[in-house]
Amino acid sequence: MIRLDKVSKRYPNGHYGLVDVSLTIRRGEFIFLVGPSGAGKSSLVRLLYREEAASQGEVYVDQFKLSTLRRGQVARLRRQLGVVFQDVKLLPQRTVYQNVAFAMEVVGASTRDIHKRVPQVLELVGLGRNRENFPHQLSGGEQQRVGIARALVNNPIYVIADEPTGNLDPETAHEIMKLFVEINRRGATVIMATHAKEIVNQMQRRVVAIEQGRVVRDEVRGVYGYES
Amino acid sequence: MNLNGIGYIVRETLRNLARNSWMSLASVSTVAISMFVLSFFLVLTTNLNHVTTVLQSQVEMKVFVNPKVGRLKEISLLNKARHWPNVRHIDFFTKQQAANSLKREFPNQRDLVALISKSNPLFDGYDVFTYRPQAIPRLATRFEKDPIVHAVVYEGQVVTRLAKLSKVLRWVGWVVEGLLGLATLFIIVNTIRLAVFARRREVQVMKLVGATDWFIRWPFVLEGVILGLLGAVVADLVVDAGYRWLTGVAAIALPFWPLASLASVMTQVLLFTLIGGVFVGILASLVALRRFLRV
Ligand SMILES: Nc1ncnc2c1ncn2[C@@H]1O[C@H](COP(=O)(O)OP(=O)(O)OP(=O)(O)O)[C@@H](O)[C@H]1O
Ligand SMILES: [Mg+2]
Numbered sequence: 001m002i003r004l005d006k007v008s009k010r011y012p013n014g015h016y017g018l019v020d021v022s023l024t025i026r027r028g029e030f031i032f033l034v035g036p037s038g039a040g041k042s043s044l045v046r047l048l049y050r051e052e053a054a055s056q057g058e059v060y061v062d063q064f065k066l067s068t069l070r071r072g073q074v075a076r077l078r079r080q081l082g083v084v085f086q087d088v089k090l091l092p093q094r095t096v097y098q099n100v101a102f103a104m105e106v107v108g109a110s111t112r113d114i115h116k117r118v119p120q121v122l123e124l125v126g127l128g129r130n131r132e133n134f135p136h137q138l139s140g141g142e143q144q145r146v147g148i149a150r151a152l153v154n155n156p157i158y159v160i161a162d163e164p165t166g167n168l169d170p171e172t173a174h175e176i177m178k179l180f181v182e183i184n185r186r187g188a189t190v191i192m193a194t195h196a197k198e199i200v201n202q203m204q205r206r207v208v209a210i211e212q213g214r215v216v217r218d219e220v221r222g223v224y225g226y227e228s
Numbered sequence: 229m230n231l232n233g234i235g236y237i238v239r240e241t242l243r244n245l246a247r248n249s250w251m252s253l254a255s256v257s258t259v260a261i262s263m264f265v266l267s268f269f270l271v272l273t274t275n276l277n278h279v280t281t282v283l284q285s286q287v288e289m290k291v292f293v294n295p296k297v298g299r300l301k302e303i304s305l306l307n308k309a310r311h312w313p314n315v316r317h318i319d320f321f322t323k324q325q326a327a328n329s330l331k332r333e334f335p336n337q338r339d340l341v342a343l344i345s346k347s348n349p350l351f352d353g354y355d356v357f358t359y360r361p362q363a364i365p366r367l368a369t370r371f372e373k374d375p376i377v378h379a380v381v382y383e384g385q386v387v388t389r390l391a392k393l394s395k396v397l398r399w400v401g402w403v404v405e406g407l408l409g410l411a412t413l414f415i416i417v418n419t420i421r422l423a424v425f426a427r428r429r430e431v432q433v434m435k436l437v438g439a440t441d442w443f444i445r446w447p448f449v450l451e452g453v454i455l456g457l458l459g460a461v462v463a464d465l466v467v468d469a470g471y472r473w474l475t476g477v478a479a480i481a482l483p484f485w486p487l488a489s490l491a492s493v494m495t496q497v498l499l500f501t502l503i504g505g506v507f508v509g510i511l512a513s514l515v516a517l518r519r520f521l522r523v
Binding site for chain 1: 233235236247429430432433434435436437438439440441443
């Protein structure tokens with residue numbers, strides 16, 4: 001379970017990313033974070049994997065209480081999560097395969113498991129034939145899918161995706177969304193910040209809308225609700 | 229850390245060294261240069277110590293026995309004094325032997341030879357060798373207390389000055405070596421920091437996907453150790469060759485100058501540079517990484 005309790009995030013320059021946000025996400029949920037650009041979706045997401053710390057309030061992820069997390073435990077928290085970053089964060093000097101394998105090496109997986117698992121995941125996101133390409137040899141959408149593969153490769157309990165379909169054409173976006181649905185069906189909790197109106201409307205899942213750092217709407221079977 | 233982990237670390241390290249091969253070369257050279265300076269100093273101190281020991285072993289004290297004391301008493305003091313602390317070695321000489329050695333030393337001094345041949349005015353006595361020159365004054369008093377002793381003669385000031393000098397040199401040595409160590413550390417810290425800086429994105433992403441600090445550190449630490457060791461080995465090779473050459477030249481030019489042996493010099497140099505290289509490499513990589521691990 002993920003729980004935000006009256007969380008505010010104030011950045012060093014004085015800007016507020018989140019204001020007094022309370023939110024509970026249960027295991028197995030599929031939840032969309034929507035809202036205009038600059039609303040605070042990424043701010044919320046970054047708190048979950050502890051790239052940023054809350055300025056006020058408390059964030060809980062399962063047994064982890066994030067404000068008092070010791071350094072060594074941050075790694076353990078992050079291993080529960082598969083994160084697709086809004087800015088993708090691929091390593092430019094590594095191939096597609098290495099970029100994904102890397103996430104498994106980090107958690108100490110065996111070479112055999114890596115050899116077995118990485119091609120599977122790359123196939124899953126439709127990059128089976130780009131294994132040896134470097135990120136700069138890929139399109140924006142393909143890079144995004146490498147990021148998704150990396151987030152999924154360790155079978156995380158929570159998948160946190162910040163606009164994972166931002167650069168994808170509707171067709172591919174749809175394929176990727178099906179992938180997330182499948183992962184969710186197998187038990188993973190999916191938290192996705194997105195501007196993909198059609199998909200949100202069509203999926204009929206929980207929608208949390210954020211505006212100017214505040215939660216303004218939280219619906220179990222919600223719609224996107226903005227003109228995109 | 230399991231086997232996969234070790235494989236990962238080694239692969240990462242080699243990849244990093246190869247990727248930054250110019251940088252690696254540069255840091256190995258800097259390490260080698262500072263290790264060479266360190267070695268130079270080590271060679272110097274080893275040799276100074278060597279000269280000091282050689283000189284100390286030549287330092288002696290002469291104890292003269294009253295005339296008309298029986299041989300038995302002389303021998304009994306000899307046997308007693310052998311067990312006194314700091315006594316390395318004692319030679320007993322009779323006044324006849326003293327006269328002979330004088331004659332040998334100054335064969336052209338006719339008057340002298342005639343004088344000591346007629347009625348020998350010299351004394352029986354002992355040549356006393358000590359372990360430490362500082363011990364000589366105390367031993368001298370101890371001999372003087374014995375009723376059969378007539379006089380004790382030693383080069384008091386030379387001995388104590390030598391001891392003082394070697395003490396000062398040792399201190400200067402530690403200070404200079406400490407400063408050099410710091411300079412070396414500083415250089416490696418900066419080289420590794422540049423290497424980490426070039427890969428800060430990678431470090432950041434690693435942390436974000438759940439890498440522990442040590443998982444990230446190991447390759448850099450190993451890299452630091454390899455850089456330190458390679459630099460040390462280069463310096464060691466140069467010093468070895470250089471010292472061989474020096475001993476060869478000195479054997480001809482200064483045959484009486486007591487140079488420390490190659491083996492004794494190289495054990496010092498190897499010990500300090502290799503341990504120093506590893507130590508500095510580890511420390512430098514840890515210091516260099518600190519800032520970048522805060523993600
Ligand atoms: N590192 C930062 N330092 C200062 N202000 C920041 C920082 N990151 C975000 N902000 C501010 O916080 C607010 C929320 O930003 P956030 O990135 O969370 O928006 P978002 O909902 O993810 O937008 P988008 O849909 O464009 O990704 C914005 O006003 C932004 O300027
Ligand atoms: Mg965002």
